Amino acid sequence: MSGKHGELTCQELVELVTDYLELRLPAPERARFDEHVTTCRGCQAHLEQMRQTLRVAGALREEAVAPAAREALLAAFRGWKRGV
Amino acid sequence: MADGQGSAQEGLRLEAARAGDERAFLELVTQHQRSMVGLARAIVGRDEAEDVVQEAWLAALQGAAAFQGRGSLRSWLLSIVANRSRTLAARSRRQVSFDGMAGGEAGGPSVEAERFRPPSDPDWPGHWVTPPAAWPEARLAAAEVAREARRTIEKLPPGQRAVITLRDVEGLDPEETCRALQISEANQRVLLHRARVAVRRALEAHMLSAGVGA
Ligand SMILES: [Zn+2]
Numbered sequence: 001m002s003g004k005h006g007e008l009t010c011q012e013l014v015e016l017v018t019d020y021l022e023l024r025l026p027a028p029e030r031a032r033f034d035e036h037v038t039t040c041r042g043c044q045a046h047l048e049q050m051r052q053t054l055r056v057a058g059a060l061r062e063e064a065v066a067p068a069a070r071e072a073l074l075a076a077f078r079g080w081k082r083g084v
Numbered sequence: 085m086a087d088g089q090g091s092a093q094e095g096l097r098l099e100a101a102r103a104g105d106e107r108a109f110l111e112l113v114t115q116h117q118r119s120m121v122g123l124a125r126a127i128v129g130r131d132e133a134e135d136v137v138q139e140a141w142l143a144a145l146q147g148a149a150a151f152q153g154r155g156s157l158r159s160w161l162l163s164i165v166a167n168r169s170r171t172l173a174a175r176s177r178r179q180v181s182f183d184g185m186a187g188g189e190a191g192g193p194s195v196e197a198e199r200f201r202p203p204s205d206p207d208w209p210g211h212w213v214t215p216p217a218a219w220p221e222a223r224l225a226a227a228e229v230a231r232e233a234r235r236t237i238e239k240l241p242p243g244q245r246a247v248i249t250l251r252d253v254e255g256l257d258p259e260e261t262c263r264a265l266q267i268s269e270a271n272q273r274v275l276l277h278r279a280r281v282a283v284r285r286a287l288e289a290h291m292l293s294a295g296v297g298a
Contacts, residue, residue, distance in 0.1 A: 017194070042212035
């Protein structure tokens with residue numbers, strides 16, 4: 001389902017975004033990807049949405065260990081120490 | 085990401101904890117607890133995750149001698165969590181397969197076919213019918229967006245959920261993720277793609293319902 005002259009279509013490109021972001025595309029395919037994206041606003045936007053998705057997921061990370069969990073672990077640690 | 089030196093230092097800290105040093109233990113907890121809980125949640129669910137992780141810590145202390153700075157301490161700890169979670173899930177007869185191909189996690193197209201012009205299109209086959217637009221950053225920061233993403237991740241099949249949790253939420257690198265889940269790099273990438281695609285779609289639907297153009 002390639003476009004004219006073996007260029008990547010938008011529909012093909014969206015399947016390759018993760019391979020692209022993971023730097024796993026072979027050089028020729030990466031070049032075709034880059035070439036497409038520089039001239040296609042829709043795919044630029046799609047790529048940006050995928051990057052935005054990663055940022056939203058990254059922001060879900062809980063930064064602090066809950067004090068209750070910490071206390072429970074410490075108690076388990078002390079119990080373990082006594083048992084050894 | 086733990087380099088060789090960091091890994092040696094962490095080995096010493098683990099050794100100190102094993103010898104009973106509470107401060108060393110708490111430092112390890114501060115550093116690794118969240119990723120461990122994230123992984124356990126992805127496999128056994130929220131309710132049992134903390135218990136699994138607690139068991140994993142004790143197993144790690146007990147078996148500290150086995151970690152001889154092989155790889156990063158984090159991926160060693162995560163593989164303990166993964167093993168224990170899987171054992172627990174198997175015991176309660178829940179199927180846990182991280183294998184994207186065999187695990188019924190086969191995905192459809194990343195973007196619905198209707199969004200593209202048909203192959204028969206004389207000018208632009210396979211190109212966007214209506215091109216998407218990136219989302220306004222201000223909207224992305226909204227609490228409902230985070231909630232929507234979390235909800236979507238929790239509903240994903242186990243392999244996708246585990247991979248996106250480790251990679252995108254907890255920030256592990258691909259090698260650590262593969263080691264913890266015992267999957268191949270290619271499989272990891274397929275699962276990651278499907279998971280990201282699912283979250284992107286959910287966010288797109290959310291943005292549309294909130295009046296932001298797709
Ligand atoms: Zn395009």
